[in-house]
Amino acid sequence: MHRWIALMDIVLAFGLSFAVLVAGALRGVFIAYPLLMAMALFGVVLRRRGFALRALATMGWVGSQKALPVIGVLLLIGAVTASWMAAGTVPTLVYYGLRVVTPHTMVLVAFGLASGVSLLLGTSFGTVGTVGVALMMMVTGGEGGELHRWLVAGAIIAGAYVGDRASPMSSSALLIAAVTRTDLYDNIRAMGRTSLLPLGLAIAIYAGFAWVSPVPLAASSLGHDLAAEFRLGPVTLVPAGVMVLLALGRLPVQRAMLASTATAIVLALGYQHYSLGQVLQFLLTGFELAPTSPLNAIVLGGGVAAMVRVSLVVVISTAFVGIFAGTDLLHRLERSLARVKTPGDRFLATALVGTLAAAFGCTQTIAILLTQQQLDPTYRRTQAPPSALALDLENTVVVIAPLIPWNIAGLLPATLLGVNAGFIPFACYLYLLPLVTLLWLRRKTAAAALATASSDLDYS
Template identity: 30%
Template sequence: MLTNRQLSVTIFITILGLAAAYVLQIALAIGFAFGLMTLVLFVRRGGTAFRDILRSMGEGVKHTKEVIWILALVGVVIPTWTASGTIPYMIDLGLRIVDPSYFLTFSFVLSACISMLLGTSTGTLSSVGIPLIGLALLLQIPLPMVAGALVSGAFVGDRTSPFSSANRLVASSTGVSVKELFKALLPTTIGAGCITFGLFLFLDVKGEWHQGEKALLHEQFGTGFTYSIWLLLPVLLLLLSILLRFKTRNGFLLSIASAIGIGLFLQGVTLYEWLHAMWFGYHSRLFDSLQTKGLSNMVELIVLIGLAGAFNGILEENRVLQSYMQKLLGGSSASLFSATVRTSLFGLGLGLVSCTQTLPIMMSGRSLLPFWEERFPRTQLARVVADSSLILAAMIPWNMLAIVCGTIVGVPVEHYMAYASFLWALPLCTLIWSYGWRGRKNAVG
């Protein structure tokens, strides 16, 4: 168990290291390593054997395997989709059917609908986000706005869909059913959704998305690729695999394999060109807008995620934060609004330090539940966790969730965060709802 001072020093050094690395534009893993070493030092001083520390770090790294797989496969799927002709074909197809006048609103609504169906932000951004970003680039629509619309829509389902693993984690961590959770989330979902829809509709109305140039952009890439309806197969396979609840990484692998097969047959891509594109990214002398990154660009991020897993493993194994839970909610007379503020800040702090989405959800839910339900219904805790710990992680530049989202859409989180209105509208809506709930403490939900 760490003392208050040791915990404060660990948190300070971790956040300072990450922030410094981010500002200096060096590897985030370097900055995070200082916090990890500080935590290891304090836990070792507390009497924990070094062998046990290594074991807990190993267990923590194991829990990040799926995220590491996804990040690595995203680095491969984008260049393979591009080299096979799938992305160029979808962009040219989109130029014919999408009205640029309401591109942001369309992107948000489409992303939200797909994410509710799939229950995953990663699958949503990969299947619809990648081609829409390419389309926006050609239409000269500001990419941070488009990324904000796509990420906002993706987290409608990532948070709310009953198929979402994050949604089910909130339910299990707070001891409520998925149905009860959906009912508890409905008011803030509607509020944040209306704010987000209104913002993008306003931006579309006020923006000038070069409608006059639309006709000139048809068949932008047709001269460089052989087009066929089969080019949609990699995307459809990814969507279908997620709908059938296959492991996300298996869906990506299936999509990549189909893209390679189609590319070999239609585009004549050689084995060397495939390997080069998958590792270094796709590069074209004809089309500058199709340049992508490859697996080599993901190595630094994968190291960071592995270190974050080790950090979380030590926190969980040694129960570092449990003794501070009761103090967090304040006295027995604290209002729901006060408890909401404290819980949200706790989730934000965990997101800043742990670099994950899972740990803040689990710690905020499981650890606070015994103290929370002494005063308020557990459905209210579930709402607060879903509207803070689950969402806020996507707004932290060095959090692995934000890293994956930014990597897929090709826009760093700090560039699109101001436009990802669903992410920051939800915490505001949940604070307002908690404040208005003060007079209904004896209510059921």
């Protein structure tokens, strides 16, 4: 009886924490506050189990140190976005985009362009913070304006994770290859095969949306206003070209971002004629135009300061995972996984554990590491090759994390695009991929079982 009571307090803490996180997301509360409340709930439970507050604080501190590399990337993304604004890169992309995009093609272009750029750059955040921001600027209000913004944002974010999952420059693909000790390019080839049907279905769905509910685009005066406010032209696209070329050369994406930012700063100073003080302020607090400009409510954003709130969420979430690891809270999960046997069961277990890890870890990286740590013994026990675990992680955790409203994988792109969790139903590819893969594995297992049964009957 005492063991069941001990188990129930953990279950209750998980349930209450999840409810707090969901309620916070639905009400638009800054997610750091619900995370701190959840941490306090677990602190009470663990204190009752004999863990000293000093020990828990140490575990949290050790865990939070893993956030430092992530924070560096987040702050750099804020600088890239602001510098592309000041250099005229984003305004030029919008200016040219308005000439070729129509209301009936906007959603498809958003998904296709985000997919292509993310495959080149290998970063979902970098894709959303650059071409994603430019695409969102083309969407205007009007009837159903918020719904259309969610639709376009969902297409952009889904496309951004096409490359985040399968690009050779992707940090998540590199991380999974490293922790599973598999070959990156073998993984990418396998990912390509499993993504064909989900990609086709996502394109078909977006085509349906485009036909039924065309996206209203910004008024034609926007192009004229952009040309009046900025010096536009191919030269302003150099920062984007620098980032793409360096990424193709397999330079770490952080260095590619730094080089792109430096190039954009030069253009902002020498081509757009901003002062050094203005450019530094843009990088720090975000780009903005004068209050008298007709574009002051449209062309704005980025900046290091905007990423500080997101960075705080990363610090808290990594501290949370540090406490989980230090107190071995998930050891009972290993017993449940002992029942897993078939490929379909393994995939479903990976998806469920990955969803839990993404919900409580709040970052894609932590979700990958926690899920790999929990599932690796199961894949070994069932004699599945390491490549199977790598592929299942790519087809679950990587694309499920952005669907958790408070996970950084979805929270940051939504913040950059200026939308809330309403984009999630429209990020079709992100949930089609695990769903289609699960159905295919179930069908394959059933076919194998039927073939075995038929063989046994023939033998009899």
